[in-house]
Amino acid sequence: MSAERSILIVDDDDAICETLSDVLEALGYHTVVAGDGEEAVACIQKENFGLVLMDLRMPKMDGVQAYHEIRKRRPAIEAIMMTAYATSDLVQEALQAGAREVLSKPLAMDRLLNLIAAVCP
Amino acid sequence: MNERVLVVDDDPLIVDLFVTVLGNAGYQAEGVLDGTEALERLAATRFDVLLADVKMPNMDGLEVLRQAKARNPEIAAVIITGHGTMDVAIKAIQLGAEGFVLKPAEVEDLLAIVTHAVEKRRLIRENIRLKALLPLFEVTKRLASEVDLGELNQLALDFALREAMADGGAVLLCDESCPDRLIVAAVRGMQDTGQVVTVQDPIRRVLQSGAGCLLVADEGPLGALADRAGAAWELCVPLSIGNRTLGVLDVWGTQQQVLTEDYLPLLSTLAGQLAVTRENALLYQHMESMVEERTRELLRAQEQLLRSERLAAIGQLATSVAHELRHPLGVMRQSAYYLSMKLADADEKVKKHLHILDHEIVASDKIITDLMDFSRAHKPTLTEVDVESLLDQTLAGVEIPAVVRVMRTCAKELPHIWADGQQLQQVFRNLIVNAYQAMPEGGTLYITTAREGKYVEVSFRDTGVGIPPAYLERLFEPLFTTKERGTGLGLVISRGIVERHQGTIEVESLVGQGTTFTVRLPIMMSDAEQRG
Amino acid sequence: MTGDQLSGDIKLGSLLRKVGHLLRNKLAVLGNSTYYLRLRLDDTDEKVTRHLSLMEGEVAVASAVIADLMDVVMVKEPVRRPLDVNQIVGDALSELAHPDAVEVVAELRPGLPLIDADQAQIGRAVEKLLVNAVEAMSSSPAGGRLTVCTGLSDDGRMVWVTISDTGSGIPAEDLDRLFDPLFTTKPQGFGLGLPIACGFVECHGGHLEVQSSPEGTTCTVMLPCGDR
Numbered sequence: 001m002s003a004e005r006s007i008l009i010v011d012d013d014d015a016i017c018e019t020l021s022d023v024l025e026a027l028g029y030h031t032v033v034a035g036d037g038e039e040a041v042a043c044i045q046k047e048n049f050g051l052v053l054m055d056l057r058m059p060k061m062d063g064v065q066a067y068h069e070i071r072k073r074r075p076a077i078e079a080i081m082m083t084a085y086a087t088s089d090l091v092q093e094a095l096q097a098g099a100r101e102v103l104s105k106p107l108a109m110d111r112l113l114n115l116i117a118a119v120c121p
Numbered sequence: 122m123n124e125r126v127l128v129v130d131d132d133p134l135i136v137d138l139f140v141t142v143l144g145n146a147g148y149q150a151e152g153v154l155d156g157t158e159a160l161e162r163l164a165a166t167r168f169d170v171l172l173a174d175v176k177m178p179n180m181d182g183l184e185v186l187r188q189a190k191a192r193n194p195e196i197a198a199v200i201i202t203g204h205g206t207m208d209v210a211i212k213a214i215q216l217g218a219e220g221f222v223l224k225p226a227e228v229e230d231l232l233a234i235v236t237h238a239v240e241k242r243r244l245i246r247e248n249i250r251l252k253a254l255l256p257l258f259e260v261t262k263r264l265a266s267e268v269d270l271g272e273l274n275q276l277a278l279d280f281a282l283r284e285a286m287a288d289g290g291a292v293l294l295c296d297e298s299c300p301d302r303l304i305v306a307a308v309r310g311m312q313d314t315g316q317v318v319t320v321q322d323p324i325r326r327v328l329q330s331g332a333g334c335l336l337v338a339d340e341g342p343l344g345a346l347a348d349r350a351g352a353a354w355e356l357c358v359p360l361s362i363g364n365r366t367l368g369v370l371d372v373w374g375t376q377q378q379v380l381t382e383d384y385l386p387l388l389s390t391l392a393g394q395l396a397v398t399r400e401n402a403l404l405y406q407h408m409e410s411m412v413e414e415r416t417r418e419l420l421r422a423q424e425q426l427l428r429s430e431r432l433a434a435i436g437q438l439a440t441s442v443a444h445e446l447r448h449p450l451g452v453m454r455q456s457a458y459y460l461s462m463k464l465a466d467a468d469e470k471v472k473k474h475l476h477i478l479d480h481e482i483v484a485s486d487k488i489i490t491d492l493m494d495f496s497r498a499h500k501p502t503l504t505e506v507d508v509e510s511l512l513d514q515t516l517a518g519v520e521i522p523a524v525v526r527v528m529r530t531c532a533k534e535l536p537h538i539w540a541d542g543q544q545l546q547q548v549f550r551n552l553i554v555n556a557y558q559a560m561p562e563g564g565t566l567y568i569t570t571a572r573e574g575k576y577v578e579v580s581f582r583d584t585g586v587g588i589p590p591a592y593l594e595r596l597f598e599p600l601f602t603t604k605e606r607g608t609g610l611g612l613v614i615s616r617g618i619v620e621r622h623q624g625t626i627e628v629e630s631l632v633g634q635g636t637t638f639t640v641r642l643p644i645m646m647s648d649a650e651q652r653g
Numbered sequence: 654m655t656g657d658q659l660s661g662d663i664k665l666g667s668l669l670r671k672v673g674h675l676l677r678n679k680l681a682v683l684g685n686s687t688y689y690l691r692l693r694l695d696d697t698d699e700k701v702t703r704h705l706s707l708m709e710g711e712v713a714v715a716s717a718v719i720a721d722l723m724d725v726v727m728v729k730e731p732v733r734r735p736l737d738v739n740q741i742v743g744d745a746l747s748e749l750a751h752p753d754a755v756e757v758v759a760e761l762r763p764g765l766p767l768i769d770a771d772q773a774q775i776g777r778a779v780e781k782l783l784v785n786a787v788e789a790m791s792s793s794p795a796g797g798r799l800t801v802c803t804g805l806s807d808d809g810r811m812v813w814v815t816i817s818d819t820g821s822g823i824p825a826e827d828l829d830r831l832f833d834p835l836f837t838t839k840p841q842g843f844g845l846g847l848p849i850a851c852g853f854v855e856c857h858g859g860h861l862e863v864q865s866s867p868e869g870t871t872c873t874v875m876l877p878c879g880d881r
Contacts, residue, residue, distance in 0.1 A: 013678045015477060019685030022470060026692045057674075084677035085723045088732040088773040105677045106684040106716050439669055445718045446676070449711035453683065456704040456711075460690070463701055471693055474686040478708075481686075485679045492672050 004050035004120045006030045010040040010066065011055040011082070016105075020053065027113070029120070037061025041069045049077055050120040056083040056090060056102070064097045071098060078119045082107060124169035124239055128152040129159040129185055130201060131177045135224075139172060142228050143235065156180025163189050163196075167337075170239060172222070174201040175209050183213055190217045197242035199234055201226070270402050274307035277395040281372050282309055284391075285384050289350050290372035292360070292395070293318060295328070303368060311350055318345050324357060328366050333358030333389045347373035358388045360396040367396055443493040450489070454482050494547070494614045501541030501621055508535055508570055508577055508642075511542055515549040524563030525556075532571045538644045540622055545642075548615040548626075552581045552638050555611065559585030559636060573641065576624070580639040587632035596628060669726040676719050684712045724777060724849045731771035731857055735879050738765055738803055738812050741772065745779045746801065751787045754796025761803045765812050769879035770857050778850040778861075782816045782872045785847070789820030789870060797869075806875065811859070814874045823865040850874075 007029050009017050017033035024031050032047070034040040036058050044052070052070060056063035067079050079099040083090060091102045100119055103112060126148045128139045136152035143150035148170070153159045156177055163171070171189050175182035186198050200213040200221040213221060219238035222231055274292040282290050289310025293303035296317065303318045320328065323336055324344045336343050336355040347355040352373035360367045370392040457478040464471055509531055521527060556566045564584035571578045588596065597616050619626045624642035687708045694701050739761040746759060768775075783799070790797030797819035804813055850872075851861045859876035 013682070015481060015682040016678060016685065019474065019477060019682050019689060022474065023685055023689045023692065026689060082681075084674045086773055088734075088771045091773060092732065092734075106681040106712055109684065109688045439672075439722075442669075442718060442722045446715055449715040449718075452711045453708050453715075456708045459704050460701065463698065464694070467694075471690065474689050477686045478683060481679045481682045485676060485683075488672060488675055488679070492668075 002050075003048035006032070006047070006049040006051075007116070007120065008032050008034060008040060008043055008049045008052040008054075008077075010034045010037070010052060010058070010063070012036055012058045013055075016055075020107075023109070024116075029116075037063070037066030037069070040066050041073070044070050044074050044077065048074060051078045051080065051116060053080050053082065053116075056081050056094060064093050064099075067094075067097050067099065080112070080115055080119070124148050124197075125167065126150040126170040126172060126235070127159060127162055127168045128172045129154075129156060129177070129182070130172075130174040131155065132174070135174070135201070139231065142231060146232050148235070156182070156185045159185050160188055163192060165339075167193070168196060169242070170235060171196050171198045172201060172235065173198065175213065176203070183209065183216060186213060186216050186218055195242065197235075197238040199238045270399060271307070273395065273398055273402055277370065277391060278307045278309055278372075281370060281388055281391055284387060285356055285372050285374070287356070287372035287374045288352070288376070289346075289374075290370070291346050292368065292370055293324070293346075294360075294368035295366065305346075306368070308346070311346065321345060324369060324371070327357045327359050327369055331359050331361055331364075331366060333385045333392070335385060343373065344371055346371065351375055356384060356388055358385065358392040360392045360399070362396045362400055367399065370395060439492055443489045446485070446489050450482055450486055453478070454486075457482055491611070491614070501544055501618070503539045504542060505537045506540045506542045506545065507537050508545075508579060511545055512549060512568060512570070512579070515546050515553065518546075519550055519553050521553070521557055521566075522563075525560055526565045528565055528567045530567065530569040535570050535572060535577060536644050538577050538642055540642060541618075544618045545622075548618050548640065549579070549581075551611045551615045552640070555638070556581050556583040556585070556636070559583050559587075564635075575645075576641045576643055578639060578641050580637055582635060582637040584635040587634055588628070588630040588636055589632055593628065593630055597626075669722060673719055673723045673726065677716070677723075680712050680716050680719065684709070687712065721849065731774055731853075733769045733771055733857075735767040736770050736772055736775070738768055738775075738814060738876070739763070741776050742779055742801055742803060742814060745776060745783055748780070749783050749787065751799070752791055752796060754794065755787055755790050756796065756798045758798060758800045759802075760800070762805065765803060765805055766809075766878040768812055768857075768876045770876065771853075774853040775857065775876070778853040778874065779814065779816075781847075781850045782874070786816050786818035786820070786870070786872075789818045793820075805878075809878070811875045811877055813876075815871055816874075817869060817871040819869040822867045822870055823863070828863065828865060 005028070007024055009020050009024075009031055010033070011017050011020075012035055014033075014035070017035070021031040021033055032043055032049070034043050038061055040052065040054065041061075043049075052067065054063045054066065058066075061069075063081050063083075067081075070077055070079075079094075079097075081094045081099045081102045082105055083102060084105050086102050086104050094102045101115060103115075126140075126143050128136050128143070128150060130136050130139070130152070131154055133154060136154060140150040140152045151162070153162055156173075156179055159171075159173065160180075162168075171186070173182040173185045173189075177185075182200055182202075186200065189196055189198060194217070198213075198218040200209075200218045201224060202209055202213070202221050203224045219241045220234045222234050278290050278292050281287070287310075289308075291305055291309070291311075292307040294306045296302040296304050301320050303320055303324070305316060305318060321342075321344070323334065323342060327334060334357060336347070336357065338353045338355075342348070343352055343355045344357060350373055352375050355371065355373040357369050357371045359369055370388060372388070457475065461472075461475045461479065464475060467475075512529070516527065553566065553568075560566075560583055567580075567582040569578075569580045569582070571580075597612050616626050619640055619642065622642055624640060626641070627639045628636060629639075630636040687705055691702070691705050691709075694705070742759070742761060746757065749757070751757065783801070786799050790799070800815075800817045802815045802817075805811070806813060847861075847863070854861045854874055854876065857876055859874060861875075862873045864871050864873075
């Protein structure tokens with residue numbers, strides 16, 4: 001499976017990771033899940049991904065910080081951030097860090113899938 | 122009476138006659154034989170009346186009249202004229218003479234005319250004074266609306282200067298700490314007066330007597346400031362309220378323009394007004410600071426009220442949110458149920474997701490229930506409660522895993538207590554669930570009841586993993602939880618309920634051995650609480 | 654007021670934030686799973702599909718409820734940037750769900766000065782007003798028309814947005830209470846739309862006015878132009 005169709009899902013809520021993973025895999029993507037920022041960084045060191053789908057607020061290391069770390073190692077990885085409540089400062093922070101977009105939970109699936117398709121053809 | 126009269130006539134007999142007649146009538150009269158001398162006399166001393174012969178060598182009466190009036194418009198002037206000089210008389214009137222005497226004059230006529238002239242002058246002055254009062258009303262109104270003390274002083278001073286046609290003036294206030302000093306509160310027409318002035322005569326006299334006075338440079342010492350300004354005259358009036366003297370209002374002029382004492386009442390009135398409005402201003406300032414303090418208090422109280430209202434509003438919001446979510450969750454639950462029935466034979470993954478649906482819906486429901494419980498901090502509805510049977514009921518309603526054993530120890534004759542059975546059940550359930558969740562591998566839950574004086578004690582002891590001391594402190598913190606998906610509200614709610622019953626809830630724990638929660642409830646709540 | 658109650662304010666607030674967070678996560682999971690099941694089961698039973706649709710719908714409803722809650726407890730100081738009102742309105746309109754019977758007309762005046770505003774907050778405010786307007790016309794099968802306009806005030810200092818619907822209006826006696834949180838005439842949901850929108854608008858130094866008649870309601874949002 002090429003890196004482009006590999007997606008890393010990062011969220012401290014297991015059920016979110018699992019259900020998203022199932023949906024994306026049913027659509028033909030390859031997914032790996034991680035429970036926090038540190039785990040995510042470890043994952044991208046082991047394999048390459050086209051996209052990381054990440055929660056903004058997590059314990060230990062939050063989404064923006066994690067993405068910075070990921071970018072240092074694999075600059076080509078794109079990111080779509082998720083959050084329970086998107087305030088402007090959060091959105092700005094994420095966009096400045098290079099994320100494509102910030103989506104509010106619960107995710108509007110159509111929008112998410114279109115976005116993923118655009119980022120990972 | 123007592124007016125000073127100057128008689129000017131080149132005929133010494135006339136002068137003597139008039140001076141004598143007027144002197145007998147009570148006037149202070151003097152005479153000169155010449156116009157120029159007359160003017161010199163007028164320059165040196167203030168006269169109230171001028172009697173001048175029209176026909177004189179050197180300077181005629183009209184010229185004397187003209188110059189005298191120029192120097193002192195207030196002077197009452199009478200022209201002495203003979204027959205055949207009527208046109209002169211008319212001219213004299215035009216120049217401002219108050220009357221004329223025809224030679225030869227009868228004594229009565231002379232006196233009458235002089236008296237008339239003096240009266241006329243008086244009337245004119247009074248008229249001026251009265252008219253001057255009008256602006257005083259204006260100033261008073263402005264004074265009354267001005268609460269800045271500095272402004273007040275300036276306002277009053279400027280008014281006084283204008284009305285008295287003075288060149289300079291000052292508002293001097295008594296220095297409470299030093300009776301020999303006056304503080305310069307406002308000044309006009311002088312630079313660098315410094316902050317204080319030593320009290321000296323004549324100002325001391327004004328302060329002590331409480332009466333205003335007119336000071337003329339030639340006749341006596343002036344006040345320090347007027348003196349420094351090189352003034353020719355000075356009007357000084359006290360600023361007093363009741364029998365308190367606050368200071369003086371002092372104006373002075375450098376011109377030899379002779380000012381009558383008629384301005385004293387005006388200035389005194391002004392000074393009085395100034396004093397009163399100063400007092401008002403001070404009172405107002407005091408009031409203002411009181412009002413400010415009061416306003417701050419009100420604001421604080423309001424903020425507290427707002428906060429408690431906000432709290433109530435947020436509480437309401439929480440309850441509303443919870444209510445609102447029940448419906449969609451209910452629909453979801455039904456649909457999930459249907460799906461799991463219909464798709465009982467589906468593959469692993471589908472079944473997994475159906476399970477997830479169910480699990481998340483239940484979890485959401487629990488969160489909502491917790492939320493409602495937390496925000497619905499209501500007073501207990503008290504009834505007589507049998508703790509033992511309440512425990513029975515609670516245990517019956519909880520699914521305790523088979524690996525956990527429950528041991529009850531009941532006190533003998535445990536009194537019934539006054540409590541809200543529903544709420545207490547919630548507490549018991551919470552503690553029981555916590556207990557067995559602490560023993561996933563199995564263990565024993567000891568439930569003990571006892572009476573301790575005015576209280577009933579119920580304790581729940583488990584033989585589970587125990588709670589480390591660091592967590593122990595934080596156990597009752599809202600949102601603190603060691604459980605992955607918990608809201609950390611259970612214990613907070615329980616404590617809230619127990620505390621509203623005027624009871625206590627305590628915890629002890631030893632890692633590896635177990636935890637004990639002890640609930641202590643009064644048998645009867647104190648009267649005050651009951652009446653709410 | 655006891656110290657407890659005072660700090661209770663903070664506790665309750667942070668509690669609600671956490672609860673909001675948690676619930677949003679739960680809903681996200683529900684949404685994901687429902688979507689998965691749809692992918693897998695779309696061609697099976699009609700009833701199954703219907704129930705899955707129903708679930709999706711309810712997830713959206715629940716999400717909207719939480720969104721309102723979050724708006725109240727997550728409110729922060731606006732993070733301002735120069736923004737184009739027309740763009741905000743345009744974005745909100747493109748995301749707006751409405752029945753076919755409701756016609757949407759937009760008359761946005763071009764070349765308006767930029768406003769200094771928090772995108773999420775003003776976007777939310779506009780969104781809420783649009784949703785209210787659509788809802789006012791959704792109960793009638795005849796639908797209605799939603800008109801959105803933007804413009805500049807006469808003195809050039811304020812940018813305005815009007816959102817008008819052709820619903821049956823708000824009764825006069827309710828107009829006063831419109832901005833009470835929790836006041837609603839809707840059978841479901843609580844009327845936080847207006848107070849929240851108003852809150853966002855006002856903390857930008859703007860104001861929100863509502864006019865209503867039996868022919869419809871118009872909400873006017875005024876926002877100060879940014880510094881040049």
